[in-house]
Amino acid sequence: MTTVDDRTSATREWLRIFDPRPAATRRLICFPHAGGxxxxxxxxxxxxxxDVEVAAVQYPGRQDRLGAEMPVGIAALADQIVEAIGPGIRRDTALFGHSMGAMVAFEVARRLRPRFPAPLARLIVSACKAPSDVVARKPLLDDAGIREFVRDLGGTGAVVLENEDVWHLLLPTLRADLRSIRSYEYRPGPPLGCPIVAVAGSRDESATVEDMRRWRAHTVSGFVARSMPGGHFYLNDLPQELMELLTQA
Known part of the structure; x- marks a missing residue:
């Protein structure tokens, strides 16, 4: 793994590259799910x-950024990310956000447009209802509620529940992330100028294909909705198939 080495130190703090490709002509910046x-x-x-280099955002408060404080709220997190990565955005850059990451990527895309001239190639959102459909100010979950929430979504997070030591290490990060999600308030504004691709797991009841089609309202450019076999964390099992879908899009 390496951090991005062709940007500012602030960018290197936020982005991770696991397979550097200096000659790549396209870049995909990925935004993780809650607790991810x-x-x-x-x-x-x-x-x-x-020809595609994948960079992933490392949120504060986890792994090599364990000591960094997580901003309170999706908007505040997006503000910090834009400040760090905005200067490096080029016309060949697409954003991909999964679950909570889709909300973060959307808010980042909104902030990029008025500040940086190069348009995004695409916003790709996965396993997350459209921002305008999010119920604002949901009640916060207690620890038992967080555990049940993670169990319902499945994936690697549900596996972590079986190990109490690992679960208690992960719990503070999940608390902070879910607090950001449940306090999120969509503020209406101009739709994005870049196309949106919306992807759903075929068995994901938290964000169905029909839910994902409602992202159409958030762009004046092209829109397409796609389904992948699996549940909320379909991407864990089908990275090759997902990458093929993204590059085709």
Whole structure:
């Protein structure tokens, strides 16, 4: 793994590259789910074609940024990310966010447009309802509620529940991330100028294909919705298939 070495020190703090490709002509920047880390996108990076370099955002408060404080709220997190990576955004850059990461990527895309001239190639959102459909100010979950939430979503997080020591290490990060999700308030504004690709797991009841189609309202450019076999964390099992879908899009 390496950090990005062609940007500012602030960018290097936020982005991780697991398979550096200096000659790549396209870049995909990935945003993790709640409780997730940049490492979640390592398989996707290794599955990318030679002309695509995958960079993953490392949120504060986890892995090598364990001592960094997580901003309170999706908007505050997006502000910090834009400050760090905005100057390096080029026309060949697409954003990909999964679950909570889709909300973060959307808010980053909104902030990039008025500040940096190079348009995004695409916003790709996965396993997350459209921002305008999010119920604002949901009640916060207690620890038992967080545990049940993780169990319902499945994936590697559900496996962690079986190890109490690991679960208690992960719990503070999950608390902070879920607090950000449940306090999120969508503020209406101009739709994005870049196309949006929306991807759903075929068995994901938390963000169905029909839910994902409602992202159409957030762009004045092209829109397409796609389904992948699996549940909320379909991407863990199908990195090659997902990368093929993304590059085709």
């Amino acid at each position: 880390t940049a490492a979640a996108f390592r398989p996707l990076a290794l599955a990318a074609p030679p």
